Amino acid sequence: MFAANLKPTSREIEVMGIKRKIFGYESDRYFGEIENHIANNTGLITEICSLKSPHVFLDIGANIGGTSLLAAASGAKIIAVEASPRNAELFRHTMKENNIEAELFQCAAGSGPGEVRFSETDFAAGSHVGKEGEIAVQVRSIDSIVEDLDLHSVDLVKIDVEGYEAEVLRGAQKTLDHFKPVVVMEFNAYAIAMHTDESPRILADMVLDLAGEFEVDARGGMKVHNRETLESFMYQHMIHGCVNDLIWRPKN
Numbered sequence: 096m097f098a099a100n101l102k103p104t105s106r107e108i109e110v111m112g113i114k115r116k117i118f119g120y121e122s123d124r125y126f127g128e129i130e131n132h133i134a135n136n137t138g139l140i141t142e143i144c145s146l147k148s149p150h151v152f153l154d155i156g157a158n159i160g161g162t163s164l165l166a167a168a169s170g171a172k173i174i175a176v177e178a179s180p181r182n183a184e185l186f187r188h189t190m191k192e193n194n195i196e197a198e199l200f201q202c203a204a205g206s207g208p209g210e211v212r213f214s215e216t217d218f219a220a221g222s223h224v225g226k227e228g229e230i231a232v233q234v235r236s237i238d239s240i241v242e243d244l245d246l247h248s249v250d251l252v253k254i255d256v257e258g259y260e261a262e263v264l265r266g267a268q269k270t271l272d273h274f275k276p277v278v279v280m281e282f283n284a285y286a287i288a289m290h291t292d293e294s295p296r297i298l299a300d301m302v303l304d305l306a307g308e309f310e311v312d313a314r315g316g317m318k319v320h321n322r323e324t325l326e327s328f329m330y331q332h333m334i335h336g337c338v339n340d341l342i343w344r345p346k347n
Contacts, residue, residue, distance in 0.1 A: 103185055105192065108133070110161075111140075111168035118188040119159050126159065133161045138313040138340045139279045142251055143169050150250035153276075154197075155204050155237065155263055158182050160189035162253055167195045171251070174244065178203035178213055178232045178256075198244070204256065205234040206265035236266030249274040258286030261298045264305070271305065271345045278306075278343050284329075285337040299325055302341055309343035316342075 105116045108130050119126025143152075143165055152166040157175035159182050166173055175197050177183045183201040190197045203211055213232045241249060249270055254260050260280055264271070271278070280302070284295035299319075302309055308320035311328060319328045332339055 103188065105188070110164045113168055115164050116189065116192045117160060117164065118185045118192070129159075129161055133165060136162060136165065136279075136340075138310075138316075138342050139253055140165060141314055142277050142279055142342070143171070146171070146250055151246060151248050153237065153241075153249060153252040155253060156255040156257070156281075157186055157199070158255075159185040160197075162255075163190070163195070163197055164193070166251075167193070167197075173197035174240070174246075175199045176204045176235075176237075176240070177201060178211075179215055180230070180232075181215055200235065200240055202233045202235045203259070204237055204240075204254075204266060205259070205262040207234070207236050208239070209234045237263065238266055238269045241270045249276045252276045252278045252280075254278065254280040256281075258283060258288075258290040260287075261291075261293060261301055264298075264301055275345050275347070278341075278345075280341050280343075281338065282332065282341050283338050284333060296329065299329060302343060305345050306343035307346040309341045312340050312342075314342065 101120050101122060103118050104121055105118045107114060107116055110133060117129055119129065125132060139162060146169060148170045150171050152171040152173050154163045154166065154173060154175040157163055157177040163173050163175055175186065177186055177199065180201065183199060186199055203213065205211065210231050211234055213230050215230065254263050256263055282298065287293060287295045287298060303319065303325055308318060311317040311319065317328060319325050
């Protein structure tokens, strides 16, 4: 539960060689370690650097704006989705302070329109959809957002929604099929188990079916391309911290 009476502050950080300001709360450990969290997105950084301008970046689970700052350094058109009202407000402050144009949708991304319960936590990156959530947030599909914006390309998609990734993918089928973007998606078996009624294996199978193969954490990392390598990945994932990034592109 987040203490709503706290006042946000800002810090100066360096993102891909550019001085930026980012907003957060002094009590938030994620904000205190934000430079490390941004730098640890090695797979995402590689994909951002490989894109040619102009390109469109979808930041699903935009949090307080760290990964959108990465994308801004490459000149990307940024479309962000953030369910947390607190984080969404910090995101707006961060983009405005840095003169970055980003279209923010304050909602949860899911399979279709509706409403879900949502929990705000003192650790900004831990806020999540869940039955025990103390607030209600609106849900939109990525497909509906892309259609409303009349986007002509989607080049890179980042998804980090604390276990709700399968629902995001269910609502992004048209976008993935039409644009074939690179996807960098967090896979967190613990968050899936704690915040949803689904097995982590469902999400892993879904990605393998959509992409045919995926790489773990970075290009050149472990490659999963069949059921045997998927089982090996799941085993390694479960015994080594339960958090990885999956990098993939929808198959033709």
